Amino acid sequence: MDTTLATFENDVIIASQQTPVLVDFWAPWCGPCRTLGPMLEKLEAEYQGAFRLVKVNSDENPELAQHFNIRSIPYVVAFVDGQPVDQFVGVLPEAQLRAFIDNLMPNPADSERRAAFQAIDEGRRDDAYAHLQAALAYDPGYDDVRLDRIELLIEDDRVDDAKAELERVSPKVAQGLDPRYNAIKTRLDAVEVVAELPAPEALSTRIEQHPADLDARFDLANWYIAQKRYEPALEQLLEIVQRDRAYKEDVGRKTMLSVFDLTSGRPELVSAWRRKLSAALN
Numbered sequence: 001m002d003t004t005l006a007t008f009e010n011d012v013i014i015a016s017q018q019t020p021v022l023v024d025f026w027a028p029w030c031g032p033c034r035t036l037g038p039m040l041e042k043l044e045a046e047y048q049g050a051f052r053l054v055k056v057n058s059d060e061n062p063e064l065a066q067h068f069n070i071r072s073i074p075y076v077v078a079f080v081d082g083q084p085v086d087q088f089v090g091v092l093p094e095a096q097l098r099a100f101i102d103n104l105m106p107n108p109a110d111s112e113r114r115a116a117f118q119a120i121d122e123g124r125r126d127d128a129y130a131h132l133q134a135a136l137a138y139d140p141g142y143d144d145v146r147l148d149r150i151e152l153l154i155e156d157d158r159v160d161d162a163k164a165e166l167e168r169v170s171p172k173v174a175q176g177l178d179p180r181y182n183a184i185k186t187r188l189d190a191v192e193v194v195a196e197l198p199a200p201e202a203l204s205t206r207i208e209q210h211p212a213d214l215d216a217r218f219d220l221a222n223w224y225i226a227q228k229r230y231e232p233a234l235e236q237l238l239e240i241v242q243r244d245r246a247y248k249e250d251v252g253r254k255t256m257l258s259v260f261d262l263t264s265g266r267p268e269l270v271s272a273w274r275r276k277l278s279a280a281l282n
Helices: 008-017 031-046 062-067 094-102 108-121 125-138 143-155 159-166 179-196 200-209 214-226 230-243 251-262 267-281
Strands: 021-026 052-057 075-080 083-089
Touching: 008 021, 008 052, 008 075, 021 031, 031 052, 031 094, 108 125, 108 143, 125 143, 143 159, 143 179, 159 179, 179 214, 179 251, 200 214, 214 230, 214 251, 230 251, 230 267, 251 267
Parallel strands: 021 052
Antiparallel strands: 021 075, 075 083
16 A cells, blocks of 8 residues: 555554554656565565555655655665564565565464463453463473463462473573573472461461571561562561571572562562662671
8 A cells, every 4th residue: 555644654653563564665766666566565465464565655755755764765664563673775586575574474472472461461361371372382492481371370379280381491591590480480489388388477476486587487488479478578588698698508698589580570679678688798
């Protein structure tokens, strides 16, 4: 289709939020444009709606040409999710055009992951599991999707399933270098261990009677982590660090770092507790 300054937002910006859009800047007097245009039209038909071709007559739309700082045509700009993401000038061989277009195509695993997030937001848990499983079918090595699934399983109290899924995470992530993996494992370990622990009220009583009972403090911290009550968990962990840095091979500090990853969406909380930890260590 042809577009103008007045229709560009609908034809390109909004449309590209659903499907990649190629904008072909051309002019009637431009010989190379008459070569490239039919090639793009042929590929648009062949790709059957996987991308959209929009043409801009530069002579009739100088504002658009100026906006994109176009000095030579044909000039093609690719839009995805409302933003320009790639471009080229001149006529490319068909093989290079195909490669250019293919690079714009959404990864099916990413599409399934986005659908899973939407399903979670809408409370459709079964659909979320199905979309995450579909994403892993497309890309079994997609560790972020596997971690998404583990988080969902933990939230649904499916601890055994979460543990089994955790064993399928790739070695490069499971070696402990990935903060998100460490955070999820910390919460999974806490959820699993609290089933064998005394009730939080009993642990609190022990701590009141014996403030140096670091076992009780660590157990209570695990209860709080399992319940996603991260600030009181950090209080207990910091107390462990302050009283005995060597306790269980520095588990207080290490667990605090994992809780920071669990609460990465609350930067003010993380910043405040990082300062407290730093003060305790120094």
